[in-house]
Amino acid sequence: MINREEFLNKRYKSEKRFQFYGKSAIVLALLFLAIFLFKIFSTGYTAFQKTWITIPINYDPEFMYLDADQKPSIQDLEDSEYFDVGIESFAALDQNANEDQITDIKRMFAFIFEEEIKYHILSNPDDFGKIVEVKLTASDDLDQVFKGNYPRELPEERRRVTDYQLKIFDKLSAEGKVESNFNFSFFTNADSREAELAGIASSFMGSLFSILVCLAVSFPVALLAAIYLEEFAPKNRLTDFIEVNINNLAAVPSIVFGLLGLGVLLAVFGLPRSTPLVGGITLSLMTLPTIIIAARASLKAVPPSIREAALAMGASRMQTTLHHTVPLSLPGTLSGTIIGLAQALGETAPLILIGMVAFVNTIPGSPMDPAASLPVQIYIWAESAERGFVEKVSACIMVLLIFLVLMNLVAQMVRHKFEKKWN
Amino acid sequence: MNKIEAKNVNVFYGEKQALFDINMDIQEKQVTALIGPSGCGKSTFLRCLNRMNDVIDICKVEGEIKINDYNINQKATDVVRLREKIGMVFQKPNPFPKTLYENISYGPEIHGMAQSKDELDQIVEDSLKKAALWNEVKDRLNEPGTGLSGGQQQRLCIARAISVKPEVILMDEPCSALDPIATAQIEELIDELKKEHTIVIVTHSMSQAARVSQQTGFFHLGKLIEVGSTDMIFKNPNQQQTQDYITGRFG
Numbered sequence: 001m002i003n004r005e006e007f008l009n010k011r012y013k014s015e016k017r018f019q020f021y022g023k024s025a026i027v028l029a030l031l032f033l034a035i036f037l038f039k040i041f042s043t044g045y046t047a048f049q050k051t052w053i054t055i056p057i058n059y060d061p062e063f064m065y066l067d068a069d070q071k072p073s074i075q076d077l078e079d080s081e082y083f084d085v086g087i088e089s090f091a092a093l094d095q096n097a098n099e100d101q102i103t104d105i106k107r108m109f110a111f112i113f114e115e116e117i118k119y120h121i122l123s124n125p126d127d128f129g130k131i132v133e134v135k136l137t138a139s140d141d142l143d144q145v146f147k148g149n150y151p152r153e154l155p156e157e158r159r160r161v162t163d164y165q166l167k168i169f170d171k172l173s174a175e176g177k178v179e180s181n182f183n184f185s186f187f188t189n190a191d192s193r194e195a196e197l198a199g200i201a202s203s204f205m206g207s208l209f210s211i212l213v214c215l216a217v218s219f220p221v222a223l224l225a226a227i228y229l230e231e232f233a234p235k236n237r238l239t240d241f242i243e244v245n246i247n248n249l250a251a252v253p254s255i256v257f258g259l260l261g262l263g264v265l266l267a268v269f270g271l272p273r274s275t276p277l278v279g280g281i282t283l284s285l286m287t288l289p290t291i292i293i294a295a296r297a298s299l300k301a302v303p304p305s306i307r308e309a310a311l312a313m314g315a316s317r318m319q320t321t322l323h324h325t326v327p328l329s330l331p332g333t334l335s336g337t338i339i340g341l342a343q344a345l346g347e348t349a350p351l352i353l354i355g356m357v358a359f360v361n362t363i364p365g366s367p368m369d370p371a372a373s374l375p376v377q378i379y380i381w382a383e384s385a386e387r388g389f390v391e392k393v394s395a396c397i398m399v400l401l402i403f404l405v406l407m408n409l410v411a412q413m414v415r416h417k418f419e420k421k422w423n
Numbered sequence: 424m425n426k427i428e429a430k431n432v433n434v435f436y437g438e439k440q441a442l443f444d445i446n447m448d449i450q451e452k453q454v455t456a457l458i459g460p461s462g463c464g465k466s467t468f469l470r471c472l473n474r475m476n477d478v479i480d481i482c483k484v485e486g487e488i489k490i491n492d493y494n495i496n497q498k499a500t501d502v503v504r505l506r507e508k509i510g511m512v513f514q515k516p517n518p519f520p521k522t523l524y525e526n527i528s529y530g531p532e533i534h535g536m537a538q539s540k541d542e543l544d545q546i547v548e549d550s551l552k553k554a555a556l557w558n559e560v561k562d563r564l565n566e567p568g569t570g571l572s573g574g575q576q577q578r579l580c581i582a583r584a585i586s587v588k589p590e591v592i593l594m595d596e597p598c599s600a601l602d603p604i605a606t607a608q609i610e611e612l613i614d615e616l617k618k619e620h621t622i623v624i625v626t627h628s629m630s631q632a633a634r635v636s637q638q639t640g641f642f643h644l645g646k647l648i649e650v651g652s653t654d655m656i657f658k659n660p661n662q663q664q665t666q667d668y669i670t671g672r673f674g
Binding site for chain 1: 473475478480502503504505506507510511513515517518519520529530533534580583584587
């Protein structure tokens, strides 16, 4: 004889247990996400700051190889040399510095100090012959020192920053000559071998162009394929075979598509290497099955009663499809497309194979120019030894994540806004 | 006068035969009801009349179906023209998820029936009036058709069907999803429509068949057991099976 009371209690308990399992799974997933985001943000946020050191620069005509008695024209200033101006000004920071120590001081600044000194005099020609304070970009190592990311406690021979450099730096720092500002160059510069100058402009534009090419190639092809397969193709062995193969295509590892891009697009058609054009076409091979599957699913979700209604009104099959079925399926198709593109955006392997891994220090102006892409940029920087690139990797991941989140948000909005409810 | 003549119609779904040698005449400007238990083939027969079975890949229709003495069950028939002449109303109201206006104007537009916007407006108004819906919706023609109540939606579907001035209207259990008041409105409407259109209606409700139709056909297991005037079928059927079904002894 079963005790009904106990039986019921048991059921309540197992129900509660089940809910608890579900909640713990969600908590666990959120925890992983939080750890991941915390790690990325805590290492990455400093990359959005850049360290500057202000030092007196001696615009002595002698060091610029110009005539001291005559005010130089802008063109003269443009043409003259600034290396010695820099070196002499560095030497002035420590009267007793020897040759090696001056070189050490020089290495405290980004190698573009010449251009920064030149830029200042070009915008302030009146400073010719004077000693004025100029803001120079700090080297990536000192940038890290200033941000507190540098292990100063290591013995000197294991550090890239010498004790002498630290001494000079600490002195300047105590005088309030060191500051950090928002790092605009991270967004406007292309990649660079120097961490303090490296930016994501090239890879961001590369990713953007790749995605646009990918969209332009894959969306129309996928939509037409999906419409034909779902609405017109007879249901027979051949269409079953095609369907299975589209699903297979979706499961092919992306690196294989990279090889295809390399072997066909570059080798046979001779398209330009390392360009978003080739990258986009290669990625579109990947997104194609994703979009076809999403489009077919949302075409299938349109109630047959709508098709019947249109057909019974005397609409042809094409009219039924174009006037009713496709517009109704579009929200699902579009959000599937955006999710496919978001996948493509994060793809690295195929782009490495078609040469988008090359070091590109120019910003692409069109899909035909060589470019990197955000995930490949992460890969390139993650391989670099300099400490300054560590935070850059995290910052680049942040930019990529924000890009992805925005795309998914758009997908969600598209679905929400255009989804029609029927009965 | 016979509007539709079906001769030796056999329908197969793949291997399975759904209709067996149906011979049936349908009178012009009358209401013909098709009754019978579920799965007896009455809807299948109805869908033969406007070739809606073409949509189903495995469905094969044999035999002759003459409308205005022209056999529509042949390859050469243009189904677009056919469905312009033979409208259909479905079991579940299925307005397009568009505005009320667009629901009605769609048919006339794709068949090029209106020369101008005014003419199209007129067709929409006439169709809604004939479907006894005009007064309820005339102020909100730009609202979605799916926002109406079930009964209104079904009348909208009827208005949509009559917008292209079909000669025949096929109705597949048009009231099965509606409440009694909406049902009564549709039945009144059917009475009105038969002045201009030939109507064939599939129904599960025998009282409805008795109320609205002049002719009734009784289907059972894919066979047309008996066809005749509604009076005769309900009061004095020739077949024992018909008698049993009418009196509720099976079904």
